[in-house]
Amino acid sequence: xxxxxxxxxxxxxxxxxxxxxxxxxxxxxxxxxxxxxxxxxxxxxxxxxxxxxxxxxxxxxxxxxxxxxxxxxxxxxxxxxxxxxxxxxxxxxxxxxxxxxxxxxxxxxxxxxxxxxxxxxxxxxxxxxxxxxxx
Numbered sequence: 247x248x249x250x251x252x253x254x255x256x257x258x259x260x261x262x263x264x265x266x267x268x269x270x271x272x273x274x275x276x277x278x279x280x281x282x283x284x285x286x287x288x289x290x291x292x293x294x295x296x297x298x299x300x301x302x303x304x305x306x307x308x309x310x311x312x313x314x315x316x317x318x319x320x321x322x323x324x325x326x327x328x329x330x331x332x333x334x335x336x337x338x339x340x341x342x343x344x345x346x347x348x349x350x351x352x353x354x355x356x357x358x359x360x361x362x363x364x365x366x367x368x369x370x371x372x373x374x375x376x377x378x379x380x381x
Contacts, residue, residue, distance in 0.1 A: 254326065254331055254336070255336040255339060255340065256322045256325060256326060256331055256335055256336060256339040256375075257322070257326065259322070259339035259340060259342060259343045260318070260319055260322050260323075260339075262343045263311070263315050263318060263319070263342070263343055263346065264315075266311060266343070266346060266347060266350060267308065267311055267312060267315060269350075270304060270307055270308035270311060270350055271308055273304045273354065274297070274301060274304035274305045274307075274308050275287065277297070277299075277300050277301035277304050278297045278301040278304075278305070280301070281295070281297060281298065281299075281301050282294050282295060300354055300355075300356070303353050303354050303355075303356060304353075304354045306353065307349065307350045307353035307354055310349070310353070310365070311346055311349070311350065314346065314365075314368055314369065314372070315346075317372050318342055318368075318371075318372045318375075321372055321375040321376045321379060322335075322339060322375065324379055325375060325378070325379050328379070330378065330379045332378060334374065334375075334378045335375050335378050335379075338371040338372075338374040338375045338378070339371070339375065341367060341368075341370075341371040342367075342368050342371035342372060342375075345364045345365070345367035345368040345371060346364070346368050348360065348361075348364040349361055349364035349365050349368065352364060
């Protein structure tokens with residue numbers, strides 16, 4: 247029997263980020279399909295109206311997460327490769343994924359104040375991981 251290494255909290259959070267990205271893409275597409283119809287989505291999408299309302303917010307939430315997932319992934323993978331994971335990086339990774347889930351929910355719902363705080367928490371969590379790596 248082959249033994250598997252234990253997957254770190256940080257890697258689980260990175261996987262959860264990927265799942266959240268996929269979920270937002272699905273939600274965005276479903277909401278947009280409700281606006282323009284599924285035949286429009288299966289075509290080349292030329293000449294159809296841009297998403298509005300919740301569909302537009304879901305799309306922007308997806309793009310915002312994508313922008314923030316890249317630096318998060320880079321610091322997580324860097325920490326893993328050089329063996330710099332710690333309680334600090336684990337906690338910050340958990341803060342990141344929870345903050346990003348809250349951000350997505352409140353963004354799609356159209357509630358800006360909490361959304362902004364959640365975005366900030368995710369950015370700070372990424373910075374904390376970066377500092378923990380080099381400290």
